[in-house]
Amino acid sequence: MMRDRQIIDGCAKHDRKAQQELFRQYSRFLLGVCLRYATDKAEAEDILQESFLKIYFNIKEYSGTGSFQGWLRKVAVNTAITHYHKNLKYRYHVDIDEYVSEETGVSSFEEDLFTSEELYMVLSELPSGYRMVFNLYAVEGYKHKEIAEMLGIDTNTSKSQYSRAKAALREKLTRLGRIKKSYGADEQ
Amino acid sequence: MSVRELFRRRLGKESVSPRASLQDDLMKHLARREFMHFIPSRFNIYYLGAVAAAGITAGLLIFSSPRTDRQKTDNNKAVSSDTVEINVFDIQATLPIVVREDNVTGKRITDVEKAGKERSALSHTGTKEARDTGLVIEAAVTGVVDSMKSKGLFVPSRPGGMKLQDSYMNGTALFELSVTKGCAPLRIHFTNNAGSVDSCRWTFGDGGYSDEINPDWIYDVDGEYRVTLKVFNSDGYHASSSARVTVFPKPEARFEISPQEAVIPDDRIRFMNYSSGAVHYRWDFGDGDTSILFEPVHKYKDYNNYDVSLVAYSEWGCADSLTVHNAFSDSKYFIEFPNAFIPNTGGSSGGLYSSKSDEVAQVFHPVYSGVTEYQLKIFSKLGVLIFESNDINTGWDGYYKGQLCNAGVYIWKVRGSFINGEPFVSMGDVTLLRSP
Numbered sequence: 001m002m003r004d005r006q007i008i009d010g011c012a013k014h015d016r017k018a019q020q021e022l023f024r025q026y027s028r029f030l031l032g033v034c035l036r037y038a039t040d041k042a043e044a045e046d047i048l049q050e051s052f053l054k055i056y057f058n059i060k061e062y063s064g065t066g067s068f069q070g071w072l073r074k075v076a077v078n079t080a081i082t083h084y085h086k087n088l089k090y091r092y093h094v095d096i097d098e099y100v101s102e103e104t105g106v107s108s109f110e111e112d113l114f115t116s117e118e119l120y121m122v123l124s125e126l127p128s129g130y131r132m133v134f135n136l137y138a139v140e141g142y143k144h145k146e147i148a149e150m151l152g153i154d155t156n157t158s159k160s161q162y163s164r165a166k167a168a169l170r171e172k173l174t175r176l177g178r179i180k181k182s183y184g185a186d187e188q
Numbered sequence: 189m190s191v192r193e194l195f196r197r198r199l200g201k202e203s204v205s206p207r208a209s210l211q212d213d214l215m216k217h218l219a220r221r222e223f224m225h226f227i228p229s230r231f232n233i234y235y236l237g238a239v240a241a242a243g244i245t246a247g248l249l250i251f252s253s254p255r256t257d258r259q260k261t262d263n264n265k266a267v268s269s270d271t272v273e274i275n276v277f278d279i280q281a282t283l284p285i286v287v288r289e290d291n292v293t294g295k296r297i298t299d300v301e302k303a304g305k306e307r308s309a310l311s312h313t314g315t316k317e318a319r320d321t322g323l324v325i326e327a328a329v330t331g332v333v334d335s336m337k338s339k340g341l342f343v344p345s346r347p348g349g350m351k352l353q354d355s356y357m358n359g360t361a362l363f364e365l366s367v368t369k370g371c372a373p374l375r376i377h378f379t380n381n382a383g384s385v386d387s388c389r390w391t392f393g394d395g396g397y398s399d400e401i402n403p404d405w406i407y408d409v410d411g412e413y414r415v416t417l418k419v420f421n422s423d424g425y426h427a428s429s430s431a432r433v434t435v436f437p438k439p440e441a442r443f444e445i446s447p448q449e450a451v452i453p454d455d456r457i458r459f460m461n462y463s464s465g466a467v468h469y470r471w472d473f474g475d476g477d478t479s480i481l482f483e484p485v486h487k488y489k490d491y492n493n494y495d496v497s498l499v500a501y502s503e504w505g506c507a508d509s510l511t512v513h514n515a516f517s518d519s520k521y522f523i524e525f526p527n528a529f530i531p532n533t534g535g536s537s538g539g540l541y542s543s544k545s546d547e548v549a550q551v552f553h554p555v556y557s558g559v560t561e562y563q564l565k566i567f568s569k570l571g572v573l574i575f576e577s578n579d580i581n582t583g584w585d586g587y588y589k590g591q592l593c594n595a596g597v598y599i600w601k602v603r604g605s606f607i608n609g610e611p612f613v614s615m616g617d618v619t620l621l622r623s624p
Contacts, residue, residue: 014222120199
């Protein structure tokens with residue numbers, strides 16, 4: 001297995017071996033990132049591919065300080081944002097059911113209650129604007145002000161979309177948890 | 189654990205395996221992109237440009253000096269090294285007539301005899317030079333000397349006994365080709381330079397043949413072919429020469445438009461390239477824009493029935509084109525209305541909307557594509573017409589006669605037509621919400 005340094009140097013020289021090694025070592029991790037921003041796996045793979053092309057051509061910009069994986073993630077997240085902007089259509093048109101979703105769900109969940117696939121699925125069902133803000137804030141850890149800049153929206157919009165996204169997720173997870181429990185009860 | 193924590197812990201470092209073919213696809217994309225960039229270690233478009241420029245320069249140098257000049261030079265070489273060879277050419281060139289002129293031939297026979305030894309070496313050079321010009325000629329002269337010696341005359345003892353094969357008939361081959369290389373299907377016109385002969389037989393190397401004097405032949409399949417012309421006269425003389433023809437394969441241009449029922453001008457159109465045997469592409473989107481990308485993405489500015497065409501070029505410059513006429517005639521136009529909005533309590537806006545006002549859904553208006561005629565009416569539950577607009581850019585801001593309407597359900601009705609002439613009529617309800 002090649003070390004990060006070798007891979008980075010190789011990719012900077014457009015060495016095919018190093019490029020392939022980079023893909024082998026990091027594609028699964030980066031697809032995990034992209035999938036959070038996409039509506040389905042095919043879209044996530046599109047974003048992943050675009051991310052890798054960016055990485056291959058801009059690897060010289062990686063300063064060498066800080067985590068390489070962190071840098072890769074950032075490129076993928078930025079690509080996802082660009083992708084979101086490109087495919088943006090009527091982004092503020094949100095179904096009324098989403099809009100007035102009441103806080104009916106429970107607020108706490110056990111860590112192992114859901115599979116990763118289920119969590120990805122629940123995320124993918126969110127309106128894309130919500131999903132962007134939720135990922136950037138909750139998972140990536142950006143501030144609302146940064147998110148507002150990245151997405152070209154108002155800080156308050158970012159905040160309100162985040163809280164609505166959270167509420168929607170909570171409700172979906174509660175419903176899903178209930179279904180899972182009843183299935184579990186049936187099996188017993 | 190809160191929702192935020194749950195997602196951060198579980199998906200923050202989650203790995204997902206991409207489909208198996210993704211790496212190959214990526215590498216193909218990468219190779220294509222790298223080709224468009226200048227990367228010293230890789231063959232790229234800049235190198236290709238340099239090679240093409242060098243090729244064109246070389247081509248110009250070669251073709252600017254006329255062919256005949258070059259051949260004459262070759263001939264002159266022969267003159268300087270061996271005067272006899274020239275005489276042999278003369279005999280061949282005027283084959284049917286010269287034979288009977290005794291004094292002329294008599295002299296020539298002697299010359300030929302003298303030259304006998306040197307002939308093979310010279311012939312060899314002749315062949316090599318001929319090959320450089322794209323013609324391959326068997327230059328060995330067989331039986332000539334023997335025949336002339338024994339008879340004392342330039343007459344062969346039996347039909348076919350004299351076999352003249354040479355590239356130079358007064359400095360030209362027995363025949364000329366309109367082209368020697370090109371793209372399939374390649375049509376070549378052959379011109380017979382053998383002079384007055386009684387019959388001739390062309391074999392084209394792909395199984396075809398012809399007895400015409402100046403035939404045309406079409407090569408459908410790519411490959412290298414050897415064309416041979418044999419000429420005969422009634423005395424049984426025959427001469428032959430051959431040339432090589434190179435036929436390049438034809439690329440195939442193919443593409444698909446995505447999405448299939450694209451809405452013009454709203455959608456970004458992706459052109460999926462399924463061409464084969466090609467290395468360069470030229471797209472014409474039909475609206476005046478073009479692209480040389482492999483798979484371009486294009487956004488049209490206006491609705492129209494555009495013809496989209498793709499020309500695919502092979503590495504040998506062979507081209508194939510595909511045009512899709514009225515590519516967007518399947519366009520799906522639509523008009524749709526939201527089912528709720530929250531008017532701005534700060535006063536009537538006149539119904540103008542923007543992405544800013546849409547952020548908080550202050551104005552009730554449709555999302556649409558390709559609408560030309562439009563009329564929207566909104567009624568209260570009691571059937572009172574409270575809003576009417578013929579301008580799609582003016583929606584309802586929730587006010588009636590300057591007063592903000594009550595929260596509740598309202599009925600809307602719309603009629604109009606799309607740019608392709610198709611009419612639409614539709615109705616539904618909308619909930620007016622008041623900000624909490």
